[in-house]
Every structure is written in structure tokens, then in C-alpha cells.
Amino acid sequence: MTKKSNDVILSVRGIQKSFGKQHVLRGVDFDVHRGEVVCLIGASGSGKTSLLRCMNLLMEPDQGEILIEGAPLFRRNGRERLRLSSSKVSAVRIKTGMVFQSFNLFPHRTALENIIEAPIVVKKVPRADAEAQARELLSRMGLPDAGNKYPSQLSGGQQQRVAIARALAMQPTIMLFDEPTSALDPELVGEVLAAIRQLAAEGMTMVIVTHEIGFAYELADRVVFMDQGVIAADGPPRELLLSGDNARLAAFVSRFTEQARLLSPLVAAADASSIATPSKDSKSWPT
């Protein structure tokens, strides 16, 4: 899978972030190229969410630089600092679409209204066009009949797919996912991963924070391993996940391979009954 091109969509440089005395990001450099799928993995608390939220300035770093399609979103070096109006920030930020672990759909709006909200209010798209686009996105997400349902009437997997559609409606150039399947019941994980897989096939540029190592292994062009606030390893999934070069990465991966090995009898059984679980990856794990 070498669909990535050379133009950099998103670039972060020297990102630092502290919460009180806790130094959560300690100088992260990171580029994402057009069409690239990057999976961000790492232990809990290693700073994945913080880094992702810095990428679109949902969280403001203490130091560093963020460029999206060459447009500066944030820059701060010591005392020197780029000042942007909030509308300028917003104009750059909406090139990124974000999907959250907890979906964050607007509960007082139907699925369709969730999707058309920002195109109408922010981009001033005519309502009819926004609705047509939303319907098309819902079908793409496999939810052609969900438009009039409220989030509370949808399953977690359906909600997350609506959330993906909502992000896509703003026609972002890059999608950021923060553990999109972690809040889901196991049987609903597959449908969301399938939707993301489909986006990848369509060439969407994506950064995905995930604990689904098998998914990262299968889908990513590049896997980035974060450890204690820095990027500790970065490379193609096969090389990176299977090499033992980085001891902490190897230890991290081994927990999943161990689990996969233990579960392999179950995986075979589940394979027979269910559809879209990424189980074939688990089988390809070395044991």
C-alpha cells in the first residue's frame, strides 16, 4: 500500500505540552502525507489523545508549530508567538475532521440534523444541498434509514458511523480518529472499522489513535508508537510491529499478540458466525 504522495497535509513540529508538572508531550515532530493512513499506538497515558487534539488545536500546545496544508494553525517559540483570530483558526481547523471515542453526537438533533448542522451554519451551504449530501453520506456509512433517528435511538456503532458522516460533511482533507471503537461493545467494533477501511480505500488521509493493533497492522501505511510523550518508533506496520528493535514497543505489542494467541480458538469460532471482524489479522500473527 504505497498510495501516499509527497505533499504534506499536516505537519507538527516540536510540540510540547504540560499539565502542571506533568510533561505530556515532549517535542513531537510528525508529518502526514496526502492519502496516508497513520495509526498512532502506545500505552495509556503516553500522550496519543493529547497529540491528536493538538493537531487541530482543540488543545493548545505550550510550544511548537502546526501547519495544515501549508497554512499555519499555531506557532510558538519561546516568547515569539503567532496570533490568529478565532475565525482564522477555525478556517484552518475545519480542514480536519475529528471522530471521538465517545461519538459526541448532538443528542437533541437527528442523525441528519447532526450532519447538516455545520455545513449550513459554518459553511452556509443551502439546506437542500446539505441534506442531499448528508443522505449520500449516510448511505455510504451503511445507514440509509437512520436520518430521522435521534442518537439515543441508534446503537453505538451506528452513532459512530453518523459521527464519521458528520465529520465528512465538512469535506475535510484529513480525518483524525481518537480510539473510534474503544467505547463500543465488541460486536459493534467491526462495522465501524469497516467504515474506516472504506474511507482508506477511497484515499482519505487519516490519523487513527487505536488500540486495535490488528487493525493498524492491516490498514496503516505507517504506524507511530508513542511512549512517554515522544514518538519512540515510526515506520511501516510490518517492520515496526514485528521488529524487536525497540524493547518497549516489543513489550507493548507482545501484550496484544499474547492475547491474540490465547483467543485464537475463539477467533476461529467467531469467524464462522460473524461477518466483519478483522479476525484474519489475528491469525496472521506470529505465535
Place this chain on the structure above:
Amino acid sequence: MNFDISLVLANWDLLAFGLLVTLKYTAYTCAIGLVIGLFVALLQLTPWLPLRLLGRVWVEFFRNIPLLVLLLWTYYALPIFLQIQISKEVAGILGLGFYASGFYAEILRAGVQSIDRGQTDAAVVLGMSYFQRMRRIILPQALRRMVPPLVGQTIMQLKNTTLLSVLTIPDLLYQAGYISSTTYRPMEVYTVIGILFILILFPLSALSRRFERREAA
């Protein structure tokens, strides 16, 4: 025991006047309380610490002072401190209104803050401005949550107007006292106004309960 309400009913005009006064003071003081309360809630929601503290102090002051003390203080002590004249009506409205503002402020603030942080995140990421997300995302959700406590506080407010009788403002309770002292029928008079209060307030709380159920559904 002989329960005879004919004497009470003969004074229905006095009771009606008292009821009018009670409703009038409820309306005035709720309006004042809501306006000040909204302002104080906004103070508490700003990122600016001194303003937040100011809002906090206001809320804590009026939530922790007993209403009867506040009313008596406003009527008897405040004019001396400020060297001004305050009529009992103004003292009553200010005391009750400020008192209500502390409670309303808390309801409004808590309502906005109870909305999950993720809602703001989602709206921000979609490019919505502060006012767009407040108006379209946060407040619509917060208001629904606020309705039951706001109604509850308004019910309390109507009941609290009975304390105005200590300032000799002729509310329903004061009128009842008057009728009872002229007719020597306290049992009947107080029974009647008790029932009146319940008849007025029950529909309000039933309405709020229904709203709550619809929200939960």
C-alpha cells in the same frame, strides 16, 4: 368542632386581593431573580477569575442567608446603612428578588456546565463559533435540563412570598391573618389558603414532572 367556611367565603374579596398580591410579587421577584441570576451565571462561566469570584460570592451570600433575616434586614437595617427611605414594597421585592437570583444563577450555571465537554469539542471541531455553539448546541440542551429545577425554584418563590407578611405586605397569608382576627375562624381561614396554595402550585409541578418524563423518553 364545627367547620363553617361561610364567614371566610364572605371575605372572598380580601382573599382575592391577597392572592393577587402574592402572584404579583412572585412574578416581579422571579423576573428580577432570573435577570440577575442569568447575569451572575454568565459571570461564573467566564474564564476571568475575578468575575467568577464575584459571581460566586453573590451566589453564596444569597443562598446562605435565611430569607426572613434578609427581608427584615433589607427593610429595617439597609435604610439606616444607606441613609435612605425604603418602602416595605421595595424592600420585599429587592429581598425576594435578590434571594431568588442566587438560586436561579446556580441552576443556570449548573445547567450549562452539566453539558458534556465533548459537545463543545464536537462543535469546535466542526468550526462553530462560541455564539453558534452556545445558541445551537449547548443552550438548547442545557435549557431542557434546567426546566424542572427552574420550575421548582419558582414554586419555592411563590411559597416564599408568604414571608412578606412580616413586612405587613397584604399577601395571601397576611390577609388570612387579618380575616382570622376579625372572624375568629383561624381553622377555616388557614385551611382555605392552604388549599389555595396547593391548587395553584400543583399544576405547575405536575407540568414540570411531565416535561421531565418527556425529556427522559
